[in-house]
Amino acid sequence: MSQEEQHALDLKAIEARLASLVPRTDRLDRERLMFLAGQASVAPSPATQRRPFGRWAWPAATATMTATAAGLLVALLWQGDPPVVERIVEVPVERPVPKDVKTDRERQVEPVKAESLQVPAGPHEPDSPPSRERFLVSWGLGDWRGSAGGRLLDLPLYPRTFEEILVRGLPSPEYASPAGPPGKTPAAVSYRELRADLLGGPPPEAPAPSWLRSNLLFHRRTDS
Amino acid sequence: MSAIGVHLLTRLLDRHGAALVLYARQWCDTPEDVVQEALLSLVRQTRVPENVVGWLYRVVRNGAVSASRGARRRKHHETAAAGCNEAWFEGAHDERLDADAATAALKGLPIEQRETIVARLWGGLSFEEIAELTGSSTSSAHRHYHAGLSALRERLGVACPKKNNTR
DSSP states (O other): OOHHHHHHHHHHHHHHHHHTOOBOOTTSOHHHHHHHHHHHHHSOOHHHHSOTTTTTHHHHHHHHHHHHHHHHHHHHHHOOOOOOOOOOOOOOOOOOOOTTSOOHHHHHSOOOOSGGGOOOOSOOOTTSHHHHHHHHHHTTOTTOSOTTOOOGGGSOOOOOSHHHHHHHOBOOGGGSOTTSOTTSOOOOBOHHHHHHHHHTSOOOOOOOOHHHHHHHHHHHHHHO | OOSSOHHHHHHHHHHHHHHHHHHHTTTOSOHHHHHHHHHHHHHHOSSOOSSHHHHHHHHHHHHHHHHHHHHHHHTSOOSOGGGOOSOOBOOOSSTTSOHHHHHHHHHTSOHHHHHHHHHHHTSOOOHHHHHHHHTSOHHHHHHHHHHHHHHHHHHHTOOOOOGGGOO
16 A cells, blocks of 8 residues: 555545534524524515615716716816907987087978967867867867868777777777778677678567667768 | 515524534634524515525624624623533434534544534535535545544544454
């Protein structure tokens, strides 16, 4: 038997005898270990307690804000003086005008003569046609009466109240006559015409109330 | 819910508990606490490790080293684990080998040889597992093991039984 084989046999022998020794386990409390293992098995693990992004959310936000602040600081430090922009501004200057020459505006605005400010006699009514005429005369528009010497009431009257709208109607493009000439304002459709168009017959004659009757009389008087 | 069942934990404790305690005793004088904490860590795992025994030995080794460092820092335990007088083994079944003598012989070995012999003889790990556990190569684990056995044979005076001694 060679020396190496003898050495290997000796190692096998000491290995077998050492393996026959049993390590001590008397201080390992088995019952306590099982109790703690049961507690640990029902307790939530740190991996489950962790929120999905809780671990990286705050570090990522902090890193992003730090990088942004650093970038802004570098940009602020490297920013030079603002560039000079040269602009040519043209300022119009009025030519001096001699004092004895009237300007176009002075020529257009003539002083109001005293005759045109005469107020026609009559009872004062706030909304009556004479008061409107007097108002226009006081503003120097007394000559603006039309070529036929007509009255001021020949001007188109615009409805001011709901009743007038019902009676006179509004100029509406929806109810304009299609046969009308282009470029001309469409004719107004009155309430009566609209009702007759929708219901297919003439409106029933009903006695109008006193306030509407007076208004109608006013308009008849003005239309005549 | 733990992925480690009661049966697996009991089996691990029965088969590897004593060896783990002896393995942890190579570094610290509180090996039972280290092994207990390692088993509790295994219970807390949501997935069973691929090599449960190797994982346990790694955790026990790290825990024992940490405990040894902590004890050394506190300076409460001036004697190292190897110098502790506590018996490592129960009464020897083989009367030809004294347990106290074997303990003393093991304590005299370097830590690399000691942990290799403990992991191989009582832990039942392969040399590949020991190499992975200790962070060395398989040949280094082989070399440490055989060197340690040779040293123990010389100290304990164990010789190969003669062929003519057998009846």
